[in-house]
Amino acid sequence: MNMPQTPTSVFQRLRFVLVETSRAGNIGAAARAMKTMGFGELVLVNPRFPDMTRDAEAIAFASGALDVLEGARTVSSMAEALEGCNFAAAVSARLREFSPPVWTPREFAGHVAGQGELSAALIFGNERFGLPNQIVEQCNVLINIPANPDYSSLNLAQALQVLAYECRVADGAVAPASNIGFHGDAASLEQIEGMFAHLEQALVQIDFLDANNPKKLMPRLKRLFSRTQLETEEVNILRGIARQIIKAAK
Structure with a gap:
């Protein structure tokens, strides 16, 4: 260019x-x-x-x-x-x-x-x-x-x-590499917290997470996702996955 x-x-x-x-x-x-x-x-x-x-x-x-x-x-x-x-x-x-x-x-x-x-x-x-x-x-x-x-x-x-x-x-x-390619809107903290609550519910549903003894699974997942700078569409995708997990587990 x-x-x-x-x-x-x-x-x-x-x-x-x-x-x-x-x-x-x-x-x-x-x-x-x-x-x-x-x-x-x-x-x-x-x-x-x-x-x-x-x-x-x-x-x-x-x-x-x-x-x-x-x-x-x-x-x-x-x-x-x-x-x-x-x-x-x-x-x-x-x-x-x-x-x-x-x-x-x-x-x-x-x-x-x-x-x-x-x-x-x-x-x-x-x-x-x-x-x-x-x-x-x-x-x-x-x-x-x-x-x-x-x-x-x-x-x-x-x-x-x-x-x-x-x-x-x-x-x-x-141009910095971060300026190249598609970039969506950054997800809000409220959207991300809603996604984590939804994901936690799905993990409990499939017995991957013990609600009575959660240990540090959710904090570690939050730490993992915090490094990705989630976008709104990505949060929606993750909530869609959680929704399907819950549906399949019922």
């Missing part, structure tokens, strides 16, 4: 920059990862071959994100790639002795989403060599994706997808 985007939305303020990319397929896969998260601005700095966005492999890996792929700009310098940006983040699995502050993807996403005046760039290096120190040192932060220390290798599109997802979440474009 397309989310509404405001002028200060992170979707409008975040640019993805790929530096000296070797494989056309990785450019296509990066475009696909961007589009699935709602982003569209892609810049290529000195890719290995000219016209890599038109390569058959790039088109195949883009898989429906041709608009992002075809809209990508190819430039010859980082200065061109970052023109108009006032915040830049280098993405690297390799930490440097001298580098800007190291942030997680979530820290970066929260910062950029919360600062409406920032026009930010996420910079990804070559598949084999990563980013040169010179570029990293020019950035405001270095982003390191927490991963298995014994095997922390992510390919280009995977790394980009992680960052794009975190930024989408931070912008508030992900």
Whole structure:
């Protein structure tokens, strides 16, 4: 589902920059990862071959994100790639002795989403060599994706997808799971208490509950149902079941 985007939305303020990319397929896969998260601005700095966005492999890996792929700009310098940006983040699995502050993807996403005046760039290096120190040192932060220390290798599109997802979440474009699907009216306390009385009567009727020695069965059932946040229709269903139990037991 397309989310509404405001002028200060992170979707409008975040640019993805790929530096000296070797494989056309990785450019296509990066475009696909961007589009699935709602982003569209892609810049290529000195890719290995000219016209890599038109390569058959790039088109195949883009898989429906041709608009992002075809809209990508190819430039010859980082200065061109970052023109108009006032915040830049280098993405690297390799930490440097001298580098800007190291942030997680979530820290970066929260910062950029919360600062409406920032026009930010996420910079990804070559598949084999990563980013040169010179570029990293020019950035405001270095982003390191927490991963298995014994095997922390992510390919280009995977790394980009992680960052794009975190930024989408931070912008508030992900609806909580509790807001998805059908939701009925919450049952009132009076309705729930009536249901418990009806259920207790049914359990007594089938000798599951001893009315003279109830112990803690009903309090435990109440505790169980209190975790479900019962809706009116659900209470009616349970009362219907209790009604049929009573009828069958007579």
